[in-house]
Amino acid sequence: MPKLLIEKNVPGSNAFALPPCDLNMSPLEDSIPSQFLRQDAPRIPELSEVEAVRHYTELSHRAYGVDDGLYPLGSCTMKYNPKINEWAARLPGFAHVHPYQPARTVQGCLQLMSETEKMLCEIAGMDRFTLQPAAGAHGEMTGAMIIKAYHTHHQDHKRTKMLIPDSAHGTNPATTNVVGYKVVELKSNADGLIDLDDLRAKMDDEVAGLMLTNPNTLGLFEKDIDEIAKIVHGGGGLLYYDGANLNAIMGVARPGDMGFDIVHVNLHKTFSTPHGGGGPGSGPVGVKAFLADYLPMPLIKKEGEEYSLDYDRPLSIGRVRSFYGNFGVIVKAYAYILALGSEGIRDACEQAVLNANYLRIKLRDDYHIPFDRLCKHEFVATSRKQMEESHISTLDIAKRLMDYGYHPPTVYFPLIVKEALMVEPTETESRERLDDFIAAMQNIAQESRKTPDIVLSAPHSTVIKRIDEVQAARNPIVRW
Amino acid sequence: MRYTPNSATVVRKMLQDIGLGSMAELYADIPDALKLSRPLQLGDGLTEMSLRGHLKTMAARNISVEDMPCFLGAGAYDHYIPAVLEQMLQRSEFYTAYTPYQPEISQGILQSIFEYQSLICELTGMEVANASMYDGASALAEAGIIACSVTRKLRVIVSETIHPEYLQTMKTYAKSGHMEIVTAPAKDGVTDAEALLPLIDGQIAALVVQQPNFFGNLEEIGRLEQAVHAQKGMLIMAVDPISLGILKSPAEWGVDIVAGEGQSLGNPLSFGGPYLGFMAVSEKNMRKMPGRIVGQSLDSDGKRSFVLTLQAREQHIRREKANSNICSNEALNALTASIYLTVIGPQGLRKIALRSHQLALYARDNLLKRGFKIKYDQPFFREFIVSCPDPAAINEKLLQHGIIGGYELQDGLMLAFTEKRTQSEIDRLIAVLGGELHA
Numbered sequence A: 001m002p003k004l005l006i007e008k009n010v011p012g013s014n015a016f017a018l019p020p021c022d023l024n025m026s027p028l029e030d031s032i033p034s035q036f037l038r039q040d041a042p043r044i045p046e047l048s049e050v051e052a053v054r055h056y057t058e059l060s061h062r063a064y065g066v067d068d069g070l071y072p073l074g075s076c077t078m079k080y081n082p083k084i085n086e087w088a089a090r091l092p093g094f095a096h097v098h099p100y101q102p103a104r105t106v107q108g109c110l111q112l113m114s115e116t117e118k119m120l121c122e123i124a125g126m127d128r129f130t131l132q133p134a135a136g137a138h139g140e141m142t143g144a145m146i147i148k149a150y151h152t153h154h155q156d157h158k159r160t161k162m163l164i165p166d167s168a169h170g171t172n173p174a175t176t177n178v179v180g181y182k183v184v185e186l187k188s189n190a191d192g193l194i195d196l197d198d199l200r201a202k203m204d205d206e207v208a209g210l211m212l213t214n215p216n217t218l219g220l221f222e223k224d225i226d227e228i229a230k231i232v233h234g235g236g237g238l239l240y241y242d243g244a245n246l247n248a249i250m251g252v253a254r255p256g257d258m259g260f261d262i263v264h265v266n267l268h269k270t271f272s273t274p275h276g277g278g279g280p281g282s283g284p285v286g287v288k289a290f291l292a293d294y295l296p297m298p299l300i301k302k303e304g305e306e307y308s309l310d311y312d313r314p315l316s317i318g319r320v321r322s323f324y325g326n327f328g329v330i331v332k333a334y335a336y337i338l339a340l341g342s343e344g345i346r347d348a349c350e351q352a353v354l355n356a357n358y359l360r361i362k363l364r365d366d367y368h369i370p371f372d373r374l375c376k377h378e379f380v381a382t383s384r385k386q387m388e389e390s391h392i393s394t395l396d397i398a399k400r401l402m403d404y405g406y407h408p409p410t411v412y413f414p415l416i417v418k419e420a421l422m423v424e425p426t427e428t429e430s431r432e433r434l435d436d437f438i439a440a441m442q443n444i445a446q447e448s449r450k451t452p453d454i455v456l457s458a459p460h461s462t463v464i465k466r467i468d469e470v471q472a473a474r475n476p477i478v479r480w
Numbered sequence B: 001m002r003y004t005p006n007s008a009t010v011v012r013k014m015l016q017d018i019g020l021g022s023m024a025e026l027y028a029d030i031p032d033a034l035k036l037s038r039p040l041q042l043g044d045g046l047t048e049m050s051l052r053g054h055l056k057t058m059a060a061r062n063i064s065v066e067d068m069p070c071f072l073g074a075g076a077y078d079h080y081i082p083a084v085l086e087q088m089l090q091r092s093e094f095y096t097a098y099t100p101y102q103p104e105i106s107q108g109i110l111q112s113i114f115e116y117q118s119l120i121c122e123l124t125g126m127e128v129a130n131a132s133m134y135d136g137a138s139a140l141a142e143a144g145i146i147a148c149s150v151t152r153k154l155r156v157i158v159s160e161t162i163h164p165e166y167l168q169t170m171k172t173y174a175k176s177g178h179m180e181i182v183t184a185p186a187k188d189g190v191t192d193a194e195a196l197l198p199l200i201d202g203q204i205a206a207l208v209v210q211q212p213n214f215f216g217n218l219e220e221i222g223r224l225e226q227a228v229h230a231q232k233g234m235l236i237m238a239v240d241p242i243s244l245g246i247l248k249s250p251a252e253w254g255v256d257i258v259a260g261e262g263q264s265l266g267n268p269l270s271f272g273g274p275y276l277g278f279m280a281v282s283e284k285n286m287r288k289m290p291g292r293i294v295g296q297s298l299d300s301d302g303k304r305s306f307v308l309t310l311q312a313r314e315q316h317i318r319r320e321k322a323n324s325n326i327c328s329n330e331a332l333n334a335l336t337a338s339i340y341l342t343v344i345g346p347q348g349l350r351k352i353a354l355r356s357h358q359l360a361l362y363a364r365d366n367l368l369k370r371g372f373k374i375k376y377d378q379p380f381f382r383e384f385i386v387s388c389p390d391p392a393a394i395n396e397k398l399l400q401h402g403i404i405g406g407y408e409l410q411d412g413l414m415l416a417f418t419e420k421r422t423q424s425e426i427d428r429l430i431a432v433l434g435g436e437l438h439a
């Protein structure tokens, strides 16, 4: 069990120093009155450099990333993160540039952002993008704010509701609340798609818009999207595309061509930027031309060969954060799109869909797959068989997968499927890797029948066993 | 360049294996009318070698703070980043992982977040910190929303001495109707207490101040804190974590919610992001805090272990009842902050804060000696404003002399000093400024 940093505190061991400097200084109290000064130093642990390095190295040994193996975490698109992109974001001309430097000293940064915007427009079929939002949910908020600004600008003050499918990711309803709209939930039909009759019944002049993921969170393409768009637009609403699943259609179809007015894309999913153990991400938002005036400011402007920041946007919803976006993440996405090019983008998409269908078909004998038909980049299985046979839950299967050396799929989401196991292999897994994973899943299915205890008490090979999560929440210890 | 491992032959076999004749059949469920009838126009893919050349050329079109000394601050600071950081952050078990949903396989990430939360608590004096927010601006906006939710009131009074982009961000978030922003004026570079105090009444949800404020000056919080708490409002403070090496902690000021920008803790300037929003509260508001929180627990063998906790606050559980929609955050930047604090240690933090302050004093004293005017006569930390009529022209002149100047205000140039600056750089700055300014 690794010690905490604070337990490694050795006074006098830290040798960090600043270069000598012969400023002739008077006491601090002469320049800062004592009521502003700290009396007790913060209790930061003191470690030598080598011990600091060992501490974090030890922690890294207790973590699992895409570089360690298959990471089929559905909805998160855990694809390989190309190493050249890491190099690129660390170039001093990108990494060590201050956001307020004069425009003429940051032409490369602005050009990179402008070109990224253009490429995202082409991929999503939109007219303009802001790169400001820091993640998908932040993009959703930005997009929903744009919807609000649009209706307000058109004196349409009645619209207070947002339609959200019952299969939606939690951020969609949460975003709706965060921007001050009410959620009206849309039912999924027996095919796992939006129930058009339910949509017709709920679409009225109080509805501001519909937020939709396509393919949806079951990995199924909403084939009636044309009709959905007609119903929403016919009722005066706007159509929002949650781009978490763009990997499934990029190069093949575009949200902008399906009638979506606003999209966000997740650079940390579709465009290969690493997930960082939880972030940073980046959630650019694209709109059709008629909504461009509402985008957050500033946008990037190009006049002749000169790039600049355009703050003169009176209808803009304003800022959603400081500066211009998670630039370091944007650099990596830009490099990725350039590396792949038109063909590579489509190839990535196709192989992601192929890998998902390959897994789905190979697993269907052992696992219940509620919507067992052509899927896109991911599919949802369940533990129904194992539950019936031996009371083995999705969580048990997830835990057992770790013993086989895998990060488990997303579990218990989407909510409309009981005991969901959401599997997204991504395009960067080889057939050998997929076959190994299939074998592991088959083994677990067999164990569930023959030796269920080994599954129920999994994991066995991880650094810790299952945790008492209830106790953690009831009696929170959240700091040393 | 492609990153897909399966060859065309393997792909064909896989298709066959699942009973498909071509890739096109994988999209049979998308109506033809919706399919893109042409290839995307993104050009041909680049080889890694060509890509490298292209990116290098593009990066070279920027001037970086490695090329020239930088006196810009205003919310993003050019502090020294120890070499350990770059190495440790390239450990791909950290950066290619995602949110530690599965604790047994993610103890390293969970422990690093637990330690980060602890370090933020130590710096701020608060009881609970979350695993990170997007940046200082959005963290502050969410802090305002929390205060409205806790107090069941809407009015958030924001001092005009906070970073203007933080204020703009708060105003955007306020369009939700979940809070109302009222601004309080500045006077002499600090919050105008005389103008503010009458605004604090029974309607107040929170007062938002920044310490040191946007102009670099220190805010006298005492009277404000008493007035806000007398009306059962909350005090929200944005702080710069480096300043906490010498300055009083938010907890000592009686703050209820701390939200701020943690870029200065080892995160590169990176043209404005990704940075680190941090947030910390007192224990009684723990369940109102947005974002991930890691807690300590025991596994079934009784071993100390870490897990995401209090998830009932979050979007994936509460859905439309959640106060925040945050999901992905800035975990790697939080890890950066932890590693940074570990490497510099407690004395290092104090030394960095002190040196930054002392260099700023040195610059101010020498500017004064040369007849320049300093706009505000207030105690400051590492940033101040030198008065001048045309800051843009001065910045241009500085650039020609190989110096990245300051932040341009209407009638002044705001200069920031970190421990990276040297006396000779400051002497050079003043020499270039010289003559031009003392009109």
Ligand SMILES: Cc1ncc(COP(=O)(O)O)c(C=O)c1O
Residues within 6 Å of the ligand: A075, A076, A135, A136, A137, A138, A169, A171, A172, A213, A217, A242, A244, A245, A266, A281, A283, B326, B327, B328
């Ligand atoms: C379908 C869907 N929508 C939205 C999000 C939120 O994205 P982010 O975590 O980048 O905020 C996710 C993230 O997992 C998602 O899967």
